[in-house]
Amino acid sequence: MSRAIPMTAEEAALIRQQARRGALDLDLPGTERILRDAERTCARADLWGRTPAARRQSAGVALAITAASVFVVGICMLPLPV
Numbered sequence: 001m002s003r004a005i006p007m008t009a010e011e012a013a014l015i016r017q018q019a020r021r022g023a024l025d026l027d028l029p030g031t032e033r034i035l036r037d038a039e040r041t042c043a044r045a046d047l048w049g050r051t052p053a054a055r056r057q058s059a060g061v062a063l064a065i066t067a068a069s070v071f072v073v074g075i076c077m078l079p080l081p082v
Helices: 009-021 031-048 052-076
Strands: none
Touching: 009 031, 031 052
């Protein structure tokens, strides 16, 4: 598996924009990989947030949902009183 190219969300957005305009030569070696990494970076930024505070908040919400789900499943698995 290839390693992702580290880039900021702003750089990734610029690369995506240039690719959509047709300004990038997709025949050059490595261009497809860079574009794929830019798409992945933008998707992560959209999902988890672009700033550290937003990422922390998204991770906290995901953790809270997971904890609540585990709690509900645990309660459902308790034996019924007879």
